Every structure is written in structure tokens, then in C-alpha cells.
Amino acid sequence: MFVVTDSQITVVTTGYFTRNKPKGVWGTYPRAARMGPVEIGSGATFEFKGTHFEVGDEYVAVINAADAEVSGKDLPEDPLPDL
Known part of the structure; x- marks a missing residue:
């Protein structure tokens, strides 16, 4: 999971079977870091x-x-403005 705030990006790890429950912090980075570009093809990856x-x-x-x-x-x- 990526948590983006106005000051930082925190990447949170999850379990393989429980992807909605955080297990730890993989890393914290300054907000100036970019996550993209996203490559679209046989699935979106970055x-x-x-x-x-x-x-x-x-x-x-x-x-x-x-x-x-x-x-x-x-x-x-x-x-998706209705979500």
C-alpha cells in the first residue's frame, strides 16, 4: 500500500493473503519522489x-x-468522479 501525504510517501507492507491489513513499513520517502510513470499493457505496472x-x-x-x-x-x- 502506498500512503501519500503532502510531505511524504510511505510504503506499507501487507501479508500475501491479507492485503488489507498492514504488517510493516517498507520505506518512507520525501513527497518529491515520483511513483510513475505507469506502464499499461498486459496489466498496469510501475x-x-x-x-x-x-x-x-x-x-x-x-x-x-x-x-x-x-x-x-x-x-x-x-x-470516476462518483466514487
């Missing part, structure tokens, strides 16, 4: 600090928005 992560398609816009916020670009339109 590399962060030398490790590859898979992400559900519904989170691609969230990662892009977090990176755009850091770079000062305009935020992308929310593809």
Missing part, C-alpha cells in the same frame, strides 16, 4: 525505488495525479 509494482487499472489516474501534483502540472480529470 517502478518505485528499484522495485516493480502491479496496480489495478482504477488506480492509474490516482498515481498520475500524485505525480502531476509534485511536478506542478495540471491535475488530470477524475475518471
Whole structure:
């Protein structure tokens, strides 16, 4: 799990069978770190600090928005505004 705040990015580890329950902290990074770009193909993936992560398609816009916020670009339109 990635937890993004205005000051840092914290990557939290989970168990293989219990992915909704945090087990520990993998690392904490300054907010200036970028998570993308997200590669889309046979599944959405991105590399962060030398490790590859898979992400559900519904989170691609969230990662892009977090990176755009850091770079000062305009935020992308929310593809799921009703959620």
C-alpha cells in the first residue's frame, strides 16, 4: 500500500493473503519522489525505488495525479468522479 501525504510517501507492507491489513513499513520517502510513470499493457505496472509494482487499472489516474501534483502540472480529470 502506498500512503501519500503532502510531505511524504510511505510504503506499507501487507501479508500475501491479507492485503488489507498492514504488517510493516517498507520505506518512507520525501513527497518529491515520483511513483510513475505507469506502464499499461498486459496489466498496469510501475517502478518505485528499484522495485516493480502491479496496480489495478482504477488506480492509474490516482498515481498520475500524485505525480502531476509534485511536478506542478495540471491535475488530470477524475475518471470516476462518483466514487
